[in-house]
Amino acid sequence: xEKRELTCIRCPIGxxxxxxxxxxxxxxxxxxxxxxxxxxxxxEVTHPVRCVTSxxxxxxxxxxxxxxxxxxxxxxxxxxxxxxxxxxIELTAPVHIGDIAAENIxxxxxxxxxxxxxD
Amino acid sequence: MTDRKADLIIIGGGPAGLxxxxxxxxxxxxxxxxxxxxxxxxxILNQCIHNGFGLHTFKEELTGPEYAARFIRQAEEEKIxxxxxxxxxxxxxxxxxxxxxxxxxxxxEGIFTIDAKAVILAMGxxxxxRGALNIPGYRPAGIYSAGTAQYYVNIEGRMPGKKVVILGSxxxxxxxARRMTYEGAKxxxxxxxxxxxGGLKRNIVQCLDDFDIPLLLSHTVVxxxxxxxxxxxxxxxVDENRKPIPGTEVFYECDTLMxxxxxxxxxxxxxxxxxxxxPVTNGAFVNESLETSVPGVFACGNVLxxxxxxxxxxxxxxxxxxxxxxxxxxxxxxxxxxxxxKTENGVRYSVPSxxxxxxxxxxxxxxxxxxxxxxxxxLAVYLDGKQLMRLPKRVxxxxxxxxxxxxxxxxTDIVSEAGTADHELVIRVED
Numbered sequence: 001x002e003k004r005e006l007t008c009i010r011c012p013i014g015x016x017x018x019x020x021x022x023x024x025x026x027x028x029x030x031x032x033x034x035x036x037x038x039x040x041x042x043x044e045v046t047h048p049v050r051c052v053t054s055x056x057x058x059x060x061x062x063x064x065x066x067x068x069x070x071x072x073x074x075x076x077x078x079x080x081x082x083x084x085x086x087x088x089i090e091l092t093a094p095v096h097i098g099d100i101a102a103e104n105i106x107x108x109x110x111x112x113x114x115x116x117x118x119d
Numbered sequence: 120m121t122d123r124k125a126d127l128i129i130i131g132g133g134p135a136g137l138x139x140x141x142x143x144x145x146x147x148x149x150x151x152x153x154x155x156x157x158x159x160x161x162x163i164l165n166q167c168i169h170n171g172f173g174l175h176t177f178k179e180e181l182t183g184p185e186y187a188a189r190f191i192r193q194a195e196e197e198k199i200x201x202x203x204x205x206x207x208x209x210x211x212x213x214x215x216x217x218x219x220x221x222x223x224x225x226x227x228e229g230i231f232t233i234d235a236k237a238v239i240l241a242m243g244x245x246x247x248x249r250g251a252l253n254i255p256g257y258r259p260a261g262i263y264s265a266g267t268a269q270y271y272v273n274i275e276g277r278m279p280g281k282k283v284v285i286l287g288s289x290x291x292x293x294x295x296a297r298r299m300t301y302e303g304a305k306x307x308x309x310x311x312x313x314x315x316x317g318g319l320k321r322n323i324v325q326c327l328d329d330f331d332i333p334l335l336l337s338h339t340v341v342x343x344x345x346x347x348x349x350x351x352x353x354x355x356x357v358d359e360n361r362k363p364i365p366g367t368e369v370f371y372e373c374d375t376l377m378x379x380x381x382x383x384x385x386x387x388x389x390x391x392x393x394x395x396x397x398p399v400t401n402g403a404f405v406n407e408s409l410e411t412s413v414p415g416v417f418a419c420g421n422v423l424x425x426x427x428x429x430x431x432x433x434x435x436x437x438x439x440x441x442x443x444x445x446x447x448x449x450x451x452x453x454x455x456x457x458x459x460x461k462t463e464n465g466v467r468y469s470v471p472s473x474x475x476x477x478x479x480x481x482x483x484x485x486x487x488x489x490x491x492x493x494x495x496x497x498l499a500v501y502l503d504g505k506q507l508m509r510l511p512k513r514v515x516x517x518x519x520x521x522x523x524x525x526x527x528x529x530x531t532d533i534v535s536e537a538g539t540a541d542h543e544l545v546i547r548v549e550d
Contacts, residue, residue, distance in 0.1 A: 006324075007320060007323070007324055009321035009324045009325070050325065051170050053169045053170050054168070055168065055272075055273060055276065063276065065274075067168035067273065069182055083302075097188055116165070116168075116184035116185075117184075
């Protein structure tokens, strides 16, 4: 039986949740004080995901970089792959919020979109 | 010599100033002017490229620039005039006319003045610098406040260093721990003087735990090595009096020290104007209308008290904008009782600090912070000695702002019974 300890981030209480796993399957979740904590813990131990926010280079803009984010969540273990793949991308101004900076970043199936305007 | 006039001048075009402007316009106020010292609107949000903004306001998680863009678009749709690259250097109040004279300057026009009927202070805050932290050691290059480093990385696209120690667990420091890791730097640890973190839980999980960056609570930097450039820092554990414990020193080799040790409202203009300041928040004392001690001068956002969530800034600023519009329309009903809000037993301050019942809306949000971590306690509120509410609280922490909502009908019932002019509302932590 594997035991995982985590801090719930669904609200400011920050419950200390203990999850017991067997062969990757959740056996029990304790320490949470609401159903949202259970949901968070289950997802966090089986397939944790994150939204990645970073920068890409920008040509001809008011600044040398422009901010971007993954349009949806990517698997947590792919975060650094996503950030590394973004290093090879250069956009040309003008760019606007929502423009696609990269498709299917690092093979995650998730697109990366621009989050700042630079005319 | 006065060059021009405006009904309402808003100082600062960040999240507070923009929300105040949009709200005042929706109240029908036509003659508004925003003065912004940066080259663009949006304030600090432009460099906060991480997500988590707007969960309350827009029910979705936006990045800082996206959140700012929504308010900038509203301001542009409402055709609210603004001046960029414009620094306000003085505000003065003429008690005879009630007008506020705003002196500002920019590269195109030099120095000019504008007479305003009302002013909203929305200048935001700045970081506590190294000089205010009493860290011994040399003054080499490589020491940055976290927000300055954030500007270098996110706006200028430059890296301030490769091996980083962060002092202070404020949210910007936590966010920068992740940013620097994404950009290829190694973040060795975050040291926090207090026995609890100053930042939000979600940032500790997503910015430190995700990258195995240790958070050293009750630790501080006791020495900085390096003459030209930071070569390393010594970190020691501190006792309950925050004094370093001899023998606990550990040397960390690094080229960069980032400081995330608190934010201070930027109130030089307010001080010069003679606004009465709260020494706890370093922001103005305000009444229920978010009006300062100077009539027709309102304050909102981080210049009033430092917030954790921009959503609350936008809400507060909208209230200030609405009340400034009412002031300009001449609707100032000062009749009714005055309630002074007293905070004690763990509650450090409140915004507002006074309530004039004649101007109180049906429900009034009072925001405050506690001075320590509290588990399984109650928030008790008394008005003229009578208990108004008692809210059980699982957890309260200095890093997370709290609020109560006062219902006007309940307040006026108690106040009218007492029959005196001055009243006291007490907010405190109880077992």
